[in-house]
Amino acid sequence: MRAVVYHGPRHVSVDDVPDARIERPTDVLVRITSTNICGSDLHMYEGRADFEPGSIFGHENLGEVIEVGSAVEKIKVGDLVSVPFNVSCGKCQNCESGFTNYCLRANKPGIAGAAYGFAEMGPYPGGQAELLRVPWGDFDCLRLPEDARSKQDDYVMLSDIFPTGWHSVVMSGLKPGESIVIYGAGPVGLMAALSAIVQGASQVMIVDRHPDRLRLAEEIGATTIDDSKVSPVDAVMELTNGLGANRGCECVGYQAHDAQGHEDNSLTLNELIQSIRFTGGIGTVGLFVPRDPGAPDDLAKHGRARFDVGDFWFKGQTMGTGQCPVKRYNRYLRSLIAQEKVKPSWIVSHDLPLEQAPAAYKNFDAREEGWTKVVLHPAQAA
Ligand SMILES: [Zn+2]
Numbered sequence: 384m385r386a387v388v389y390h391g392p393r394h395v396s397v398d399d400v401p402d403a404r405i406e407r408p409t410d411v412l413v414r415i416t417s418t419n420i421c422g423s424d425l426h427m428y429e430g431r432a433d434f435e436p437g438s439i440f441g442h443e444n445l446g447e448v449i450e451v452g453s454a455v456e457k458i459k460v461g462d463l464v465s466v467p468f469n470v471s472c473g474k475c476q477n478c479e480s481g482f483t484n485y486c487l488r489a490n491k492p493g494i495a496g497a498a499y500g501f502a503e504m505g506p507y508p509g510g511q512a513e514l515l516r517v518p519w520g521d522f523d524c525l526r527l528p529e530d531a532r533s534k535q536d537d538y539v540m541l542s543d544i545f546p547t548g549w550h551s552v553v554m555s556g557l558k559p560g561e562s563i564v565i566y567g568a569g570p571v572g573l574m575a576a577l578s579a580i581v582q583g584a585s586q587v588m589i590v591d592r593h594p595d596r597l598r599l600a601e602e603i604g605a606t607t608i609d610d611s612k613v614s615p616v617d618a619v620m621e622l623t624n625g626l627g628a629n630r631g632c633e634c635v636g637y638q639a640h641d642a643q644g645h646e647d648n649s650l651t652l653n654e655l656i657q658s659i660r661f662t663g664g665i666g667t668v669g670l671f672v673p674r675d676p677g678a679p680d681d682l683a684k685h686g687r688a689r690f691d692v693g694d695f696w697f698k699g700q701t702m703g704t705g706q707c708p709v710k711r712y713n714r715y716l717r718s719l720i721a722q723e724k725v726k727p728s729w730i731v732s733h734d735l736p737l738e739q740a741p742a743a744y745k746n747f748d749a750r751e752e753g754w755t756k757v758v759l760h761p762a763q764a765a
Pocket residue numbers: 421422423424442443468543544
């Protein structure tokens with residue numbers, strides 16, 4: 384099969400690799416028809432994560448089931464399914480408690496949580512390929528309605544970024560009528576803005592410096608703040624009568640950098656602490672890592688940050704962290720799409736065949752104007 388393979392920093396190609404196949408009775412084999420390039424793929428693409436050369440990218444996958452293992456009971460050949468980026472067994476203590484983001488059996492002992500095509504997240508090849516093996520397929524596959532065949536660019540967001548944006552808003556503690564500020568208007572930040580609107584925020588502010596992303600945020604009614612022109616903290620204060628926002632979302636992660644290009648992994652966290660009022664909450668879904676050998680400073684190399692714990696504590700703020708448990712939300716978000724309450728495909732800028740992945744990575748990584756979200760289509764839906 385053809386697949387997007389990592390060869391080293393900023394070097395990917397579409398190669399012939401052995402076909403994914405059923406390996407265990409609980410496996411489902413999916414022919415991938417839509418798979419996104421994600422911002423977190425870029426950390427690996429840039430060589431800023433421990434991603435083994437030869438690995439296949441792709442954790443935002445949608446496709447058609449073409450074969451099921453002998454122990455699979457629910458999922459059938461021909462089903463169109465969304466595959467959560469979390470690989471989870473459905474049987475361990477964490478899965479049973481709803482924490483499929485921290486499955487205790489899918490990764491090596493001592494590490495909870497696994498994902499497709501992701502550094503340190505287990506041995507699972509990604510879905511930027513013609514075929515994907517889904518372990519524990521009955522538990523992990525979400526069946527999609529018939530309209531998904533023509534609305535793949537909406538439903539493909541169910542595997543990661545729509546639930547992840549939703550989760551960041553949930554972790555912030557947002558209640559209807561409250562205000563929220565989102566740092567980062569990349570795909571996850573834009574989904575957080577959409578989620579905050581659906582969850583009833585009275586005011587959604589979003590901070591970024593790329594005009595194409597800010598335009599997309601404006602299209603759904605968010606108030607945009609260009610941090611290359613103004614201090615985002617001052618702007619939020621001005622918009623909230625000097626109080627700060629009730630809630631905030633971190634959707635940038637450890638490679639945050641200021642408008643001059645200086646990288647600082649504490650930048651957005653500290654701006655959030657300043658932007659949010661006393662007793663406010665923060666949901667952090669931007670990626671942070673325990674080790675970052677390529678970091679520009681010694682603290683960050685060890686996964687540490689100059690976090691303003693004094694102000695954070697003094698203001699009585701709370702923060703939720705970590706990857707999203709996609710299964711907690713994906714059924715309900717599927718219904719929002721099916722009922723046309725939301726259209727998450729509004730951020731998609733490029734629908735491309737798999738073979739064009741190398742150029743897509745290059746442009747998306749360079750934050751080229753207009754490259755807001757890329758969906759690759761390795762195969763056509765039947
Ligand atoms: Zn992703």
